[in-house]
Amino acid sequence: MQIRVLGCHGADCLVEATDRPVRQESCGFLIDDSVLLDAGTIGTRLTLAEQHRIRFVLLSHLHFDHIKGLPLLVDNLAEWFVAPVVVAATEPVIQGLIDHVFNDKVYPNFFKIPNQDHPVLQAQVLDPGKTVTLGHLDVIPVPVNHAVPTVGYIVKDRGSALLYSGDTYQTEEIWSVGRTTPNLKAAFIESSFPDELGELAKRSKHLTPSLFLKEFQKLGRPDLPVYAYHMKPAYRHQIEEQISRLGIERVAFLAEGQIITV
Ligand SMILES: [Zn+2]
Ligand SMILES: [Zn+2]
Numbered sequence: 001m002q003i004r005v006l007g008c009h010g011a012d013c014l015v016e017a018t019d020r021p022v023r024q025e026s027c028g029f030l031i032d033d034s035v036l037l038d039a040g041t042i043g044t045r046l047t048l049a050e051q052h053r054i055r056f057v058l059l060s061h062l063h064f065d066h067i068k069g070l071p072l073l074v075d076n077l078a079e080w081f082v083a084p085v086v087v088a089a090t091e092p093v094i095q096g097l098i099d100h101v102f103n104d105k106v107y108p109n110f111f112k113i114p115n116q117d118h119p120v121l122q123a124q125v126l127d128p129g130k131t132v133t134l135g136h137l138d139v140i141p142v143p144v145n146h147a148v149p150t151v152g153y154i155v156k157d158r159g160s161a162l163l164y165s166g167d168t169y170q171t172e173e174i175w176s177v178g179r180t181t182p183n184l185k186a187a188f189i190e191s192s193f194p195d196e197l198g199e200l201a202k203r204s205k206h207l208t209p210s211l212f213l214k215e216f217q218k219l220g221r222p223d224l225p226v227y228a229y230h231m232k233p234a235y236r237h238q239i240e241e242q243i244s245r246l247g248i249e250r251v252a253f254l255a256e257g258q259i260i261t262v
Contacts, residue, residue: 004258008254009232090151161183167190175218186262198210
């Protein structure tokens with residue numbers, strides 16, 4: 001399974017770097033060219049042809065930084081689409097998209113355009129805990145502990161599995177599912193704020209580096225490659241420093257443009 005990082009931060013930001021500025025962007029991960037995991041970033045990283053190859057959009061929750069690429073993806077596809085793009089998410093997320101985004105006020109209802117029988121977007125409601133097949137992947141949505149209904153995902157192809165935490169505070173179920181997943185090859189775990197902002201992390205239901213370690217340890221796989229993501233751009237350096245000091249064997253930090261093969 002190949003995962004292309006379109007965005008892996010908790011917001012968008014242009015950051016000064018030595019030769020030219022670097023763009024940090026909201027979460028969007030393109031799996032094997034056809035399945036998009038969260039939709040915070042799409043069109044700023046993908047050509048039109050690449051956008052056309054997306055067949056499934058898998059959403060963890062309704063927060064803006066995870067859905068904001070979707071309306072503009074649809075706009076790029078609308079004139080040309082052959083088959084609907086399947087938006088797969090739990091019921092509150094699908095309902096939220098219809099009520100608050102594609103509501104003919106904020107944006108046209110592309111779940112019904114150009115017509116009800118052949119729309120650009122097609123909703124697929126996921127039941128937490130139930131495996132669903134999306135193209136060549138099997139996916140298990142697992143509820144996590146965030147400010148709004150949120151799931152993390154176990155994403156599997158024939159040979160390997162990836163654990164994606166979603167936005168979360170301290171949680172249990174996803175780690176127990178992860179522990180029993182055969183061929184688990186990597187985990188993406190969020191870490192939004194530095195330890196100094198533990199109170200804010202608790203209120204907004206995100207992890208800090210010390211909580212990141214505690215959550216990762218619940219997997220019982222100290223040798224597993226683990227990737228930190230969803231860092232708020234303002235704190236990226238602090239978070240990296242703090243996680244690097246925790247003595248985790250195979251920890252890395254996701255960056256835009258990276259391709260991870262599991
Ligand atoms: Zn987020
Ligand atoms: Zn969130």
